[in-house]
Amino acid sequence: MTETATGSANSRVVIVGGGHNGLVCAAYLARAGRKVLVLEAADQVGGAAVTREFAPGFRVSSGAHLLHVLDPVVARDLGLASHGLSFARSGLDTVALADGEPLVLNGAEVRSGTVSAADRATLAEYVARQRRYAAVLARQHGRIPAPWSLAKFAFDIRRLGRADMRELLRVGTMPLYDLLEDRFESAQLKGALALDGVLGAKLGPRSGQTFFTSLQRAGAYALPRGGMGTVTGALAVAARAAGAEIRVSSPVAKLAVAGDRMAGVVLASGEEIAADIVVSNADPKTTFLELLGAQHLDAEFARRVLHFRTLGCAAKLHLALDGVPEFRGVPAARLGERLIVAPDLGYVEAAFNPAKYHEFSPAPVLEITIPSVHDAGLAPAGKHVLSAVVQYAPYDLAEGWDTGRARFLAATLDALARFAPTLRRQILNAELLTPVDLEREFRITGGHWHHGELALDQFMMLRPVPGAAQYATPVGGLFLCGAGAHPGGGVMGSAGRNAARAVLTGSRA
Amino acid sequence: MTIPREHYLQAVFPTPFHPRTSAANTLNAWHRWRDYTVADAYFDVALEYTALRNACTVFDLSPMTKHLVTGPDALAFMNRLVTRDVAKLKPGRVGYTVWCDDAGQVVDDGTIFHLRDHVYRLCSQERQLDWLLGSALGFDVSITEETHDVAALALQGPTSCAVLKRLGLAGIETLAPFGIRGYAFEGGDLTVSRTGFTGDLGYELWIDPELAVPLWDRLFDVGRVVGVKPMGTFALEMSRIEAGFIQAGVDFLPADRAIRADRTRSPFELDLEWLVDFKKGPFTGRRALLEEKARGSRYRLVKLDVEGNKPAKDAFIYDRRRRNIGVVTSSMWSPAAKSNIALASVQMPYGTPGDELWAEIYYQKELKWSRFMARCTVVEGAFYNPPRRRVQPAADC
Numbered sequence: 073m074t075e076t077a078t079g080s081a082n083s084r085v086v087i088v089g090g091g092h093n094g095l096v097c098a099a100y101l102a103r104a105g106r107k108v109l110v111l112e113a114a115d116q117v118g119g120a121a122v123t124r125e126f127a128p129g130f131r132v133s134s135g136a137h138l139l140h141v142l143d144p145v146v147a148r149d150l151g152l153a154s155h156g157l158s159f160a161r162s163g164l165d166t167v168a169l170a171d172g173e174p175l176v177l178n179g180a181e182v183r184s185g186t187v188s189a190a191d192r193a194t195l196a197e198y199v200a201r202q203r204r205y206a207a208v209l210a211r212q213h214g215r216i217p218a219p220w221s222l223a224k225f226a227f228d229i230r231r232l233g234r235a236d237m238r239e240l241l242r243v244g245t246m247p248l249y250d251l252l253e254d255r256f257e258s259a260q261l262k263g264a265l266a267l268d269g270v271l272g273a274k275l276g277p278r279s280g281q282t283f284f285t286s287l288q289r290a291g292a293y294a295l296p297r298g299g300m301g302t303v304t305g306a307l308a309v310a311a312r313a314a315g316a317e318i319r320v321s322s323p324v325a326k327l328a329v330a331g332d333r334m335a336g337v338v339l340a341s342g343e344e345i346a347a348d349i350v351v352s353n354a355d356p357k358t359t360f361l362e363l364l365g366a367q368h369l370d371a372e373f374a375r376r377v378l379h380f381r382t383l384g385c386a387a388k389l390h391l392a393l394d395g396v397p398e399f400r401g402v403p404a405a406r407l408g409e410r411l412i413v414a415p416d417l418g419y420v421e422a423a424f425n426p427a428k429y430h431e432f433s434p435a436p437v438l439e440i441t442i443p444s445v446h447d448a449g450l451a452p453a454g455k456h457v458l459s460a461v462v463q464y465a466p467y468d469l470a471e472g473w474d475t476g477r478a479r480f481l482a483a484t485l486d487a488l489a490r491f492a493p494t495l496r497r498q499i500l501n502a503e504l505l506t507p508v509d510l511e512r513e514f515r516i517t518g519g520h521w522h523h524g525e526l527a528l529d530q531f532m533m534l535r536p537v538p539g540a541a542q543y544a545t546p547v548g549g550l551f552l553c554g555a556g557a558h559p560g561g562g563v564m565g566s567a568g569r570n571a572a573r574a575v576l577t578g579s580r581a
Numbered sequence: 582m583t584i585p586r587e588h589y590l591q592a593v594f595p596t597p598f599h600p601r602t603s604a605a606n607t608l609n610a611w612h613r614w615r616d617y618t619v620a621d622a623y624f625d626v627a628l629e630y631t632a633l634r635n636a637c638t639v640f641d642l643s644p645m646t647k648h649l650v651t652g653p654d655a656l657a658f659m660n661r662l663v664t665r666d667v668a669k670l671k672p673g674r675v676g677y678t679v680w681c682d683d684a685g686q687v688v689d690d691g692t693i694f695h696l697r698d699h700v701y702r703l704c705s706q707e708r709q710l711d712w713l714l715g716s717a718l719g720f721d722v723s724i725t726e727e728t729h730d731v732a733a734l735a736l737q738g739p740t741s742c743a744v745l746k747r748l749g750l751a752g753i754e755t756l757a758p759f760g761i762r763g764y765a766f767e768g769g770d771l772t773v774s775r776t777g778f779t780g781d782l783g784y785e786l787w788i789d790p791e792l793a794v795p796l797w798d799r800l801f802d803v804g805r806v807v808g809v810k811p812m813g814t815f816a817l818e819m820s821r822i823e824a825g826f827i828q829a830g831v832d833f834l835p836a837d838r839a840i841r842a843d844r845t846r847s848p849f850e851l852d853l854e855w856l857v858d859f860k861k862g863p864f865t866g867r868r869a870l871l872e873e874k875a876r877g878s879r880y881r882l883v884k885l886d887v888e889g890n891k892p893a894k895d896a897f898i899y900d901r902r903r904r905n906i907g908v909v910t911s912s913m914w915s916p917a918a919k920s921n922i923a924l925a926s927v928q929m930p931y932g933t934p935g936d937e938l939w940a941e942i943y944y945q946k947e948l949k950w951s952r953f954m955a956r957c958t959v960v961e962g963a964f965y966n967p968p969r970r971r972v973q974p975a976a977d978c
């Protein structure tokens with residue numbers, strides 16, 4: 073079938089979901105003259121990139137909390153700065169907490185801590201190389217995967233030069249553990265670098281591919297003023313300015329199909345909205361198996377969607393603090409940096425192990441921000457908010473999260489107490505969002521950071537599954553634009569932008 | 582399940598009819614059909630075939646893979662599975678069909694028995710439970726394999742209806758082709774369908790394995806005067822080629838077993854376009870088949886009348902310029918059609934009636950091999966298609 077999926081220029085495009093990718097897609101399509109309607113289920117746009125009050129007077133980025141992969145082309149094209157995006161702080165240091173002196177890193181530079189000269193030199197080389205590789209990867213992010221994409225990818229790799237190419241081929245699918253053990257001496261440094269390969273993933277440092285996943289974290293960390301909601305708020309302003317209409321509190325219950333083409337959507341309220349083109353920001357399982365229905369799909373395709381790995385493993389901790397917290401060895405001036413609990417490789421791997429058996433980490437790894445240090449508006453005067461990604465919290469916890477939640481919270485607070493012994497006394501309010509809670513709050517199947525594990529077997533033309541990897545899907549007029557599509561999650565905007573291009577060019581899977 | 586859990590002690594089983602089939606098998610000739618052993622032949626392949634076309638025969642069908650699909654979404658499930666419109670199949674009717682993978686390549690063929698509302702039996706050549714369960718996502722259905730729970734016989738041939746009348750199946754002659762009817766039999770249920778794999782008048786009898794032996798005995802008791810004989814797989818194979826029926830693993834490779842992309846066939850490429858209904862709504866392979874329809878197929882299944890009397894076994898097919906354009910998949914000298922027949926898969930656009938095609942035939946006489954090129958004529962319809970197969974009411978004496 074060669075029917076094009078572009079629809080006519082004045083036909084309506086409905087975007088299901090106003091996460092950052094849905095908003096990016098809406099803005100680009102509206103700028104191209106399309107009539108766009110965004111339908112968001114939640115009472116505010118932003119998806120997993122939002123700011124919300126979790127305790128009276130305390131606001132936090134309740135999903136993503138650090139901006140570090142936003143596609144600069146998207147930011148520039150959509151004029152996010154002029155639509156309200158500003159930063160409380162950029163270029164955060166990473167402070168690797170320790171029983172003794174913390175290690176402070178910023179990219180290739182060791183700002184403080186006990187690290188040998190050899191390690192420092194290796195780090196500079198390691199980070200420079202990671203950045204070159206990440207740049208190659210970033211180039212793929214902006215492309216709609218196609219049969220020739222691998223060739224382009226290969227060409228980009230070749231252009232790195234012989235040495236870099238050889239090294240990439242050698243380490244491309246390697247566990248980060250082996251790589252770090254090979255190169256570095258400092259246990260603390262290795263622990264800190266290991267975190268880059270496992271955050272958001274159901275992987276430990278000894279898992280294959282963690283070198284690959286670590287490349288997603290080569291960017292600089294920033295805290296948007298007002299939390300992540302400011303980023304998506306600015307995207308919404310940009311989309312509206314371009315002419316898109318956005319409706320919140322409008323969950324879509326069904327996609328309407330007529331003769332193997334999109335006919336529109338049906339809201340949970342029963343309202344029917346006609347559209348030739350529907351772009352889904354919801355995750356692939358929600359989109360295909362719930363909103364569309366497997367019966368509209370070929371059996372093998374539906375099964376592939378079912379087998380898309382979506383079990384989230386990251387939880388989110390929010391603390392309302394009665395005062396400035398103290399972390400061992402961290403001067404007040406560094407409290408607002410990115411603090412991590414990943415003291416050594418063994419600790420991180422040991423934290424992961426229980427997840428394989430449906431248990432949470434008794435001693436979890438953490439990525440902590442205290443954004444109120446730079447952004448006073450987030451907490452009442454003199455008080456602070458702490459936001460942390462906590463791993464590992466397998467979605468499919470054997471005991472279930474109803475009882476597991478409180479026990480995991482206790483384990484997490486214990487892990488924190490090791491580095492911040494007085495913190496517990498300052499807690500006014502604690503909220504722990506397990507993957508099951510994240511699934512409910514953000515409507516992401518499995519509560520997965522990337523809407524589905526980001527791994528080489530779910531990457532590029534394999535993401536989310538063959539047959540839907542070019543944003544177009546087997547059903548005419550239905551497109552994907554969320555993190556489940558190439559190039560995956562993180563507040564990046566590339567999936568939304570690529571999807572808009574796919575809609576405009578009418579490319580089909 | 583009648584299969585004991587000690588499957589590692591015995592992997593292949595006697596069928597429920599084995600006490601009788603083994604007694605009848607004067608040749609002691611057996612082969613394996615999935616989980617069971619069945620007879621190649623009982624006394625003489627040619628005579629068994631002759632009995633089929635001139636009187637009637639009983640064939641032990643029990644190893645045929647059978648699935649039961651039930652539940653509120655049974656119809657929706659079946660319709661998404663197969664290429665035909667199952668909604669048109671009324672309760673009490675049987676339909677032949679194929680099903681495809683996403684790429685529109687045939688996974689298997691088989692028959693759907695619409696036993697009653699929301700209850701379908703799917704008989705297939707291959708085991709399909711995995712495929713069926715894999716297709717069930719999003720449907721409220723229950724799917725079980727019931728191969729071992731249902732014993733079956735094919736009673737085929739011109740006097741088959743007469744045998745069933747003598748068995749006391751009142752009104753059986755009014756059962757239309759592809760119809761299903763239930764009868765009481767020795768305290769149990771006997772399901773009779775006017776179906777078969779021989780292209781002749783015939784019936785398939787479905788019964789509880791406990792009643793298998795009594796059914797066999799009664800059929801031979803009452804059938805003796807009209808010449809009922811047991812028939813093995815070899816004679817069945819002859820009859821199905823004459824009928825022009827294809828067989829999985831012989832005339833096409835089930836798509837889920839293929840490793841190489843060009844080894845599989847679509848329904849169009851198996852001359853089964855009549856089974857594909859694009860209007861009924863979504864089914865697995867629909868999009869690919871629509872594309873194939875627009876783009877054109879790669880192959881065509883043809884029926885060939887081959888010059889001479891040497892079966893064109895596994896013969897390559899050539900065009901007039903001696904370019905290899907296909908291969909024979911099934912072949913035989915047909916006693917009923919009195920011609921040398923073959924099924925072949927040829928590249929498009931070859932194989933239209935009137936095409937000049939040649940088969941390269943190897944044959945042996947007293948261990949000496951020879952080869953010759955035989956001219957082939959493309960024929961349409963079954964090679965052997967007696968009116969009695971369709972006549973209503975069926976001849977009952």
Ligand SMILES: Cc1cc2nc3c(=O)[nH]c(=O)nc-3n(C[C@H](O)[C@H](O)[C@H](O)COP(=O)(O)OP(=O)(O)OC[C@H]3O[C@@H](n4cnc5c(N)ncnc54)[C@H](O)[C@@H]3O)c2cc1C
Pocket residue numbers: 088089090091092093094111112113114117118119120121135136137138139140141322323324325353354355358363386387388461510514515516519520521522523553554555556560561562563564567
């Ligand atoms: C705990 C956690 C921490 C993270 N930390 C970071 C971080 O620090 N930095 C970073 O860059 N990334 C981080 N991420 C990843 C990032 O948040 C996501 O990858 C990203 O937000 C995905 O964006 P999206 O627009 O593709 O999808 P989403 O943000 O999931 O948006 C999808 C939207 O669709 C809506 N929707 C779904 N179904 C329907 C329906 N039926 N009808 C209407 N609307 C519907 C949802 O409500 C949602 O608003 C984190 C993720 C998690 C879970």
